[in-house]
Amino acid sequence: MTDVTHIEEQIAHLTKTVEELSDIVARQENELAVATRRLAMLMEREAGREMDAGGSVPLADQRPPHW
Template sequence: MTNITHLEEKIAHLTRTVEDLSDIVARQETELAVAQRRLAMLMEREAGREMDAGGTVPLADQRPPHW
């Protein structure tokens, strides 16, 4: 195997790896966006429950005291 052929094969494998990783990152970006929307909805729902329970300030929007 010549040096050029070896380098071409290596480039082909690296190109495939980069394409695969790009697909994975794109999928994870979509999953993260969905998770963030769901978290925001849950935070709003919990803040509503706290207000309905007689709370004056939604605690979901506050940092814990140890921060």
């Protein structure tokens, strides 16, 4: 096998790997966006529950005691 053929095979393999990783990153970006929206909805829902229960300031908006 010539050096050029070997290099072409390596380039093809690396190109395939980069495309696969790009697909994985794009999928993870979508999953992270969905998870972020869901977390925001849950935090808003919990803050509403705390306010309905008579709390003055939602705990999500308070600093932890160690700050």
